Every structure is written in C-alpha cells, then in structure tokens.
Amino acid sequence: MPKIVFLRPLSQNQLEQIYTAIPPEWEVIHGDKEQWTPHLKEAEIIVGWIGTVAEQCLNPNTKLRWIQNWGAGVDGMPLAEMAAQGIVLTNASGVHAFPISETILAMMLAFSRKLHHSIRHQIQNTWKSTGELDEIHGRTMGVIGVGEIGEETARLGKAFGMKVLGVRRSGKPSQHVDQMFDNLGLDEVLRLSDYIIVTLPLTPETYRLFGRREFGLMKASAHFINIGRGGTTDTDALLGALREGKIAGAGLDVFEQEPLPETSPLWQMDNVIITPHNSGSTVYYDDRAMEIFMKNIKAYLQNGQPSCNLVDFDKHY
Incomplete structure (x- = not known):
C-alpha cells in the first residue's frame, strides 16, 4: 500500500x-x-x-x-x-508573498515614521518627540532577488509612489519594477536605493553576499531589510555598518545564528528592528x-x- x-x-x-x-x-x-x-x-x-x-x-x-x-x-x-x-x-x-511583503512594508514605514522609537518611548511612559519624520513616497526601493515575494513588494512600493529597482539572475523585466538588473547590476542598485530589500535564498552563491564592501556602497541614509536568509549577510560587517553610520538602520527577520543570541549587540541598537523569523507567518x-x-x-x-x-x-x- x-x-x-x-x-x-x-x-x-x-x-x-x-x-x-x-x-x-x-x-x-x-x-x-x-x-x-x-x-x-x-x-x-x-x-x-x-x-x-x-x-x-x-x-x-x-x-x-x-x-x-x-x-x-x-x-x-x-x-x-x-x-x-x-x-x-x-x-x-x-505561500509567502502577501505576509512577507506586508512585513517589509511595515518595516519601511516604521523607519520612515520612526515608529520603532515611539514604541520604545511608550514602553518607558515617555512623551517625547522623535524629531522630523520622513516619507517613503518618492524614495527608491531596491529589491535583491525578485521572485514572487519581490514582485508583490515592488507592487506595494509602486502604490506608495516609490521608484523600484530590482535584481535577479536573469535580468528579466517585471511589471512593477522600474528598472531590472542582472547580478552584475547589484552594486548600482545598492548605491541608488534608500531601502535595500533582500529576499534571496541561501546558496553557495549568496552566502555572505552582503559584507563590508557592499555596505560601503550604500547611502548613509539607507535602510537594509533582510527577510530572506540570515546567511546572506556577514553579521560583523552589518554591525560595523550600523555602528559607523554607513547605513541608517536595519530591519531583520533572519540571522546567521537563530535564535539570535541574547548577547548579540543587535538587540540594543535603536536603529534596528528585529522580528523572530516570522515574516512568512499568516x-x-x-x-x-x-x-x-x-x-x-x-x-x-x-x-x-x-x-x-x-x-x-x-x-x-
């Protein structure tokens, strides 16, 4: 049987x-x-x-x-x-296109409107201004790994008036991506993007793809959001970029070591949003x-x- x-x-x-x-x-x-x-x-x-x-x-x-x-x-x-x-x-x-794209959008909005700071103030019972707030309208999103999740994220970005750049192996165009690059265009996308969205799987080719060099290419005002796999990013290089102000912040759902150790400096950084590898949950x-x-x-x-x-x-x- x-x-x-x-x-x-x-x-x-x-x-x-x-x-x-x-x-x-x-x-x-x-x-x-x-x-x-x-x-x-x-x-x-x-x-x-x-x-x-x-x-x-x-x-x-x-x-x-x-x-x-x-x-x-x-x-x-x-x-x-x-x-x-x-x-x-x-x-x-x-399965994940809707829930993960919503998590990505939530992180971008949180950073632009500084909601992560307001939540920390709320926990401390503190009425405190977070300073001048930004908007994602008119900003540039770079989606690294445009599959189904990236396609839906790009569609939502366009609904917010964003310019969308994309990277995928084939370089094949997408309806919601203003300009698509193949892998050779990664550096250009990193230089131009205000929000770098990583949706890549972990493969020998993508292992620690984002290191000190790549963070050095990004705008100092850029936010790095990884909902793909933690192993695509060199954690020490990311920590250095955050500490040295090479990037403005990071939204992280995945990590090289999971669960993220209690001793990780990422927990204490006020320019980092952490979720416990649950962006695909629905x-x-x-x-x-x-x-x-x-x-x-x-x-x-x-x-x-x-x-x-x-x-x-x-x-x-």
Whole structure:
C-alpha cells in the first residue's frame, strides 16, 4: 500500500481534500511524531521535513520518490543526497508573498515614521518627540532577488509612489519594477536605493553576499531589510555598518545564528528592528501550502511528477 506521510497533523477538511484526489489504495499518515515515525521507511511521499528524517529515508533501499517541503527555503536539507537517489523535491514558494511583503512594508514605514522609537518611548511612559519624520513616497526601493515575494513588494512600493529597482539572475523585466538588473547590476542598485530589500535564498552563491564592501556602497541614509536568509549577510560587517553610520538602520527577520543570541549587540541598537523569523507567518499559511500540495499530488498521480515548485538541486532553490 503506497503511503503519504505528513510530518504534521491534518484537519478533517484537509484529509477530505486528499482522499478525494488519491486512489483508495493509498494510505495517508499524519499527526504527532510518534504516529508518523514508524511509517517513514515505507513512505513514497513525505510532506514536510525534519532533519532527523533523513537517516530513515535517504538510503539505497528507500521507497521515497518525492518530498513536498512545507516551507520555501531548502538550504538546511540534504540536497546532494536527495539528488543522488533521484528524489524529487518541491517547496511552498508562493505561500509567502502577501505576509512577507506586508512585513517589509511595515518595516519601511516604521523607519520612515520612526515608529520603532515611539514604541520604545511608550514602553518607558515617555512623551517625547522623535524629531522630523520622513516619507517613503518618492524614495527608491531596491529589491535583491525578485521572485514572487519581490514582485508583490515592488507592487506595494509602486502604490506608495516609490521608484523600484530590482535584481535577479536573469535580468528579466517585471511589471512593477522600474528598472531590472542582472547580478552584475547589484552594486548600482545598492548605491541608488534608500531601502535595500533582500529576499534571496541561501546558496553557495549568496552566502555572505552582503559584507563590508557592499555596505560601503550604500547611502548613509539607507535602510537594509533582510527577510530572506540570515546567511546572506556577514553579521560583523552589518554591525560595523550600523555602528559607523554607513547605513541608517536595519530591519531583520533572519540571522546567521537563530535564535539570535541574547548577547548579540543587535538587540540594543535603536536603529534596528528585529522580528523572530516570522515574516512568512499568516493564518492562511496551511491553506495555501495545501493548495500547492494538491496541485502536485494530482500531477504526480497522473504523470509520475509533481508540476509546480520543483527545486533545482544545482541552484539550491
């Protein structure tokens, strides 16, 4: 009996969706770890990923053919081993465009209107002016890594009257990006942008892409916002840029070390906004991820291959 193992509990509605789409001989396993662990060696499809699963699934005799990751990032997964065994990997790219773009916009607005300072004053019961306030209207946003999140962020930026620059590997134009660059244009975008938005995945190519040199190219008035992966940024270089006034501030949802250590100087900096890697969180997350899985399971049963969000093992995304 073929098995689909979900590394998470499913609602009754989700189960009904799945059973409507799959043949009756398929078995769906879900729930807590104790419920699905005994079935891992027999799974043909696994939905979700936990590092400890690899030991039981990635071996020469595995029945595993496809993994549907419940998140978008795959940098923590054993991609080489999956590729070597011919296992197909898909992710949940596309689920995050609305919540993450809203977090990015919230950070830009907070910096321009100095809401982060007002919140600190509120905690201290202090009525205190934060000085002259800025606007994001008319400012330039540079989106580094224009995928679905970047596209939606660019659209929102245009609604606020911003100029939008973009960087992506192909350099392919986008409807909401005023000027698109390929990777060779990164330096130019860093020089011109008031808000640098990083949505990049972590790959060998993007590891510590933002270091002392890159922060030195940015405007002293620029704000750096990273909601992609912490490993794309050299933390020491970022700290130096913030301390030395090479940039005005940073909005950070992701970090090289997570959770961010209590001893990190970032916590105490009044020009830094920190969120705990939750910018992709939304009450609609599971429903959207399930939509992707349902498209893929129907294609898999029909053609032997899921149809969307296939991860390129060479590109690491």
